[in-house]
Amino acid sequence: MEKEHQEIEQPKAVRCCDLPSNCDANQTGSVEVPATISQDNPDAGELDCGIEDPFPCKGDDAAITSTNGLSEPQGAEGEGAPASALSDGTAGEADGLSKPEGAAADEDDPPENVSDSASTDNTLEDSNEFMVTVLARGGLEDQADGTPSALSEAGGPAQGPAPSHRDEDVTAESWRRHRKHVFVLSEAGKPIYSRYGNEEALSSTMGVMMALVSFVQSGDNTIRSIYSDEHTVVFVQQGPLVLVSVSCSRQSEQQLRSELLYVYRQIVSMLTQASITRIFERKKNYDLRRLLAGSEKILDGLLNLVDSDPSFLLSAVHCLPLASSLRDSLSQILQKAITPNLVFSILIAKNQLLTIVQEKTVIEDARLEPADLHLLLNLIGASSAFQAGEIWTPICLPLFNPDCYFYAYISYLDPPECTVCLLLLSTDKEAFYAVAECKRKIDEGMRTQNALRSIARAQSYSASQVGVSDLRHFMYKPFDVPDNHRQLTQFTSPEMEAPYSSEEERMRLLDLYRYLHSRIHSSSRPLKLIYHVAERETLLAWVTSKFELYTCFSPLVTKASAINAITKLLRWIKKEEDRLFIRNPPKYSTTPNPSKSSRGGKGGSDRQDTTDNGFLSLL
Amino acid sequence: MPEYAKMKKPDVKLVILGDMNVGKTSLLHRYMERKFKETISTVGGAFFLKQWGPYNISIWDTAGREQFHGLGSMYCRGAAAIILTYDVTNWQSLVELEDRFLSLTDTANSDCIFAVVGNKADLTDPEAGLKEEEEEEEGEEEGGEGEKAERPARPPPTPPSPVARRKVHREDAIALYGRILRYKMLDERASLPAEKMCFETSAKTGYNVDLLFETLFDMVLPSILKKRSGNDSPTVDLEECRGAKRTKAGCCS
Incomplete structure (x- = not known):
């Protein structure tokens, strides 16, 4: 062999x-x-x-x-x-x-x-x-x-x-x-x-x-x-x-x-x-x-x-489009509610990211990878059995540091609807009550600003809003949001609407995207641009140093008009990017208590500490 | 805002422990939301506040999985009551209480009350199976009328041979309760009697669920009063200290 x-x-x-x-x-x-x-x-x-x-x-x-x-x-x-x-x-x-x-x-x-x-x-x-x-x-x-x-x-x-x-x-x-x-x-x-x-x-x-x-x-x-x-x-x-x-x-x-x-x-x-x-x-x-x-x-x-969910295919996070002023005020609410050893504060609605605030030193050390966030989102989705309570559970973010635990506080801000979820990650296993207190502050902040109602009004958007005829759907993943390279990789995508409203059709479109993705990322013969005429739609995928884009058009589109449409689409995205993406993820400093902190992503000595107080030591 | 925060401050803590799949979350869900729902395995622990008269009772619903064992003592710290839950159709679940969970209770209050609860009694006890509450078992939110229409069609919830599936008898639970008292080095005569502290419940039908929680709530009231009157909490309240320090620093600066 x-x-x-x-x-x-x-x-x-x-x-x-x-x-x-x-x-x-x-x-x-x-x-x-x-x-x-x-x-x-x-x-x-x-x-x-x-x-x-x-x-x-x-x-x-x-x-x-x-x-x-x-x-x-x-x-x-x-x-x-x-x-x-x-x-x-x-x-x-x-x-x-x-x-x-x-x-x-x-x-x-x-x-x-x-x-x-x-x-x-x-x-x-x-x-x-x-x-x-x-x-x-x-x-x-x-x-x-x-x-x-x-x-x-x-x-x-x-x-x-x-x-x-x-x-x-x-x-x-x-x-x-x-x-x-x-x-x-x-x-x-x-x-x-x-x-x-x-x-x-x-x-x-x-x-x-x-x-x-x-x-x-x-x-x-x-x-x-x-x-x-x-x-x-x-x-x-x-x-x-x-x-x-x-x-x-x-x-x-x-x-x-x-x-x-x-x-x-x-x-x-x-x-x-x-x-x-x-x-x-x-x-x-x-x-x-x-x-x-x-x-x-x-x-x-x-x-x-x-x-x-194409987030996994694209290794990027899907944000809920939100007026940047609203997103900023949400971030500020999170920024104010801190406690020692708190490292990430994350707000999620409809399984999409609203905003994320990170501890300052963490942001310098390492960034939260989309994959880790996907795992967290999945955990939340899978553990929603009992939504009225506050959950406190150890969780490891494998890309951040595969060997140590964070302690995740998960709670919904709007019971009983349970659409807006707050996720706070601490490095201190005993911090539940302190972190729960942060949630109360956040609750309070949201209440005074009536933020929950604004969030409830936030909608994903429809491809028709782009104003390009024939464009049915797209996925756009910029590589440079914004000037900060330590950004969380994000992508934006409209709702899948007719003819992709049924489960099967949606899957079919995703399969087409997956096919284009595999061609673009083929290890033997990578492509930069694919114009793919399928039976019921025409797709165009394009990857540059600045972005990766997958578009889906009606089957009757011509090559020229598709390219024209993409130009328009890119212009639209540029115009809307403050709304579509988290542009400047804010930070806070929780000045962790040195005796307790076990910041991940650092050296080996740290790791040992944390694995030791991990609970599997009883095995 | 601080007032709001104060208001929600829990006065007393109650913890539910027990092996996987014995129905801890379902019990609590039945009590809090008045319905039975297929739950999925709990991760870590879930925290609830229950208003009981003028008091706030915090309840920790913990994960039965070994994986989350390390947090057990944190959940139990300062607990005033601990509900040890087993599954009446599963002998091992009773054994696990003694083997794995009892040691987690070391961090609880010294005057902590223990209850031994056999859940899923509807599977073994025809009475528990039949005593259905007003709420529908499958607790589906929508379609109240549809449910009503369905109800007559549903066969009575009597499993084919209920008693045959029973693996744990009440006497076993009572015996365990005695061993718990001995483990805690408590005087059996001075403690609450086993007959009062061993329950058989069904989260599915609601059998004895209210009785369980409300009995316990009433029993922990003295401990609340004690805590309120004298500031003689056996555990150091780190949060309070920290808060105090911070305000001091604020004054200085």
């Missing part, structure tokens, strides 16, 4: 979506396969190639692959004529069953033989081992022939909406059909989290994943991804944790990787990296779910947000 990283393209052998059921079905020739070969799938495959629309929804069906392909005899179907296997599964299947010896599956086999997964399948008892060998070969052999996967038949006819419950049946077709699976496991192969279905039921699947990871690792290499025609499987290893995304969303590997990092960071935000490392140093097979129990919903919420 060549460089430090290897990309394994393995159409057949490694259809990773297959893995799960593989394990579940105990590798003994699965029953369901013969019957289930669905005829539509070949079509779906063809359609996928459509140039216009990179994300035909029809592909979904095809994603269901009969899992057994790998370790099971039926895999053999693929052998002779992969293409035919698709259309005519039954014939192949009989074949497959009859040739168990093909398996051989030893590493020393000449790789060429292996190009056909079918020949290697059958005999191995232990599916893990089996997988590993196949994969290894997959890595070695060149896939130049590009044989289409023979195993992409759809499984059972499973229909109906998939229940997104933890107790979902992981052997069901609907489970396999999910657009994006995310798994988290420990290096010992212990399941920690699965987006769908119960981790416990998936322990053998996760075992296989770990086997893949460690096999490649044993060759001093790192597995990064596996591609099949419908699925992309991306592996991310972070310390003792392995995160795996199995996606048929057509997102780029890079995007999936960054999503997995969000998941990792959310876990760190609850436990800190230091304690995760410490726990696994002490006990390799520790069941991390003991500590994360109850947090699944936070991770579920995060993954849903990642899918539906």
Whole structure:
């Protein structure tokens, strides 16, 4: 295996979506396969190639692959004529069953033989081992022939909406059909989290994943991804944790990787990296779910947000447009309500940022990364069960300092509507009452200025307000807001309106954006400008040293008029930028009490202090 | 403004402890909002103020997850009453009270009152299951009429074999209460009797929930009065000191 990283393209052998059921079905020739070969799938495959629309929804069906392909005899179907296997599964299947010896599956086999997964399948008892060998070969052999996967038949006819419950049946077709699976496991192969279905039921699947990871690792290499025609499987290893995304969303590997990092960071935000490392140093097979129990919903919420909120894609924060005078007065209210060791005061409405005030020295040391803020926003969204109270909880901001905790005070200012949320971060674990006192001051300040009403009136805006016909939607992320480079990265975007008012349409537009984003940020061939004519809209993405812009026009727009529109749009944004962005984030100085302070983002000595008084020391 | 702040100053503190999923948040939610809601796992702790007559009672609803254990003693500091909650269908949840949570109460007031509460009684006790309050279980905000229409259609909330699922009996809780007193080195005869301090509740139906909270509130009143009359709070009030210092500095400058 060549460089430090290897990309394994393995159409057949490694259809990773297959893995799960593989394990579940105990590798003994699965029953369901013969019957289930669905005829539509070949079509779906063809359609996928459509140039216009990179994300035909029809592909979904095809994603269901009969899992057994790998370790099971039926895999053999693929052998002779992969293409035919698709259309005519039954014939192949009989074949497959009859040739168990093909398996051989030893590493020393000449790789060429292996190009056909079918020949290697059958005999191995232990599916893990089996997988590993196949994969290894997959890595070695060149896939130049590009044989289409023979195993992409759809499984059972499973229909109906998939229940997104933890107790979902992981052997069901609907489970396999999910657009994006995310798994988290420990290096010992212990399941920690699965987006769908119960981790416990998936322990053998996760075992296989770990086997893949460690096999490649044993060759001093790192597995990064596996591609099949419908699925992309991306592996991310972070310390003792392995995160795996199995996606048929057509997102780029890079995007999936960054999503997995969000998941990792959310876990760190609850436990800190230091304690995760410490726990696994002490006990390799520790069941991390003991500590994360109850947090699944936070991770579920995060993954849903990642899918539906472009902030994650753009790594930028979405601010609620607000007259700058109002925003300033809000900041001033926050600025006045301080207490020792308070480091961040954040106001949020409708899941968008209103304003943020930081402690002076913090602002010099480090800045709050958008990703950390996203995690906080997700935490707030996920913990709104009981909105009347005031919450006090430890939270780590992984990009700020992955090893220490802040203590977050979360409270809504407008119960019972609960739209305006105040978030105060302190470094002092005992500071609850002092911080709660700050909230009272803020409450008071808001009341005297009648700020809540003004906030309630604040609206996001509509693309039509820009006054450019044909412009349906856009996302604009400036790199230089404003003159201060230590700015929080922000972006602005209008409401998604008709025709993007339904959930599906919204997702479709986001998928298009994700596609453009992946092209622009492609590591091999980055682009600066894309004019993309899709089936139902035309998109234009443009990145310069000053901004990154994604626009969506009606399908009838011409290139010239689109460019013209963008000029107008940029002019409009320039005019409105005081309203759209937080221009000058204010600061305060809380002159932290030196004995107590544990400012993050500094040297190592600080870190040790803080991890020690972190509560995992009891472990 | 300072007046407003004063007004909200809590007079006494009550803490709810217990393992994950025993229904601590639901109990409090039932009491405060008069309805049952599917809650999600609490992060850290949540703080509430309850007006009880002329007094403000602060209630800490804590997270049962081990992950947040480190804050437990902070929540308990100076507590006048602690509600130790278990799930009547889960024996382990009672064991955890003794193993994990009892030690957190070390920072509570010396005269702290303990209540041992078995929640989810509706699952084991037909009476608790049936005694439904005026409010709807599923506490959906909208559609009052729709709910009414639905109500007759809903089967009575009697699980198939209620008593079979009971894992913790009242005697076990009473025994635990005795051990708590011993742990606290309190004289059993001088303390409140176990029969009065062991409750079985259902946040889902509201069974005994008001009784629990209101009994406790009444019991902590003497401690409020004591605190008000003599300034003999056993814990040092850091905030007060700090405030005092600051005003002094203000005078000098």
